[in-house]
Amino acid sequence: MKKRILAIDYGGKRCGIAVTDELQLIASPLTTVDTKELFPFLTKYFQTEVVETLLVGEPKRFDGSDSQIAAAINQFIAKFQQEFPDIAVVRIDERFSSKMAFQTMIDSGISKQKRRDKGTVDKIAAAIILQDYLHYRK
DSSP states (O other), rough: OEEEEEEEEOSSSSEEEEEOTSSOOEEEEEEEEEEGGGGHHHHHHHHSSSSEEEEEEBBTTTSSOOOOTTTHHHHHHHHHHOOOOTTTEEEEEEEEEEHHHHHHHHHHOHHHHHTTTTHHHHHHHHHHHHHHHHHTOO
């Protein structure tokens, strides 16, 4: 049985989450979770789904330096690796993923009201990060 890949667009308030199908061909937005609820969500999710890899977006500034949330992401990853040592963690550059998500929403005809929902942007950004990973790992 193939295992899924889960991607997180980590934020200070909320995290967008996307997941692959079991064949690891398609990335789909899954949900948005309050950051403080991320570990309980992941624990419950891993009870029903087999995940082999967690992708975590790595936000960088234009000059390549770490963004302000980098320290919080590093703390999250350290805790994740303690809690779930059998799941590999991969960092992936996520620059422009939120802008791409917003443009994707416009291009697909999503209403202005739904585009204002930051949670929708976050989970689509996670799906874009995941789809890029799937594309480039081949």
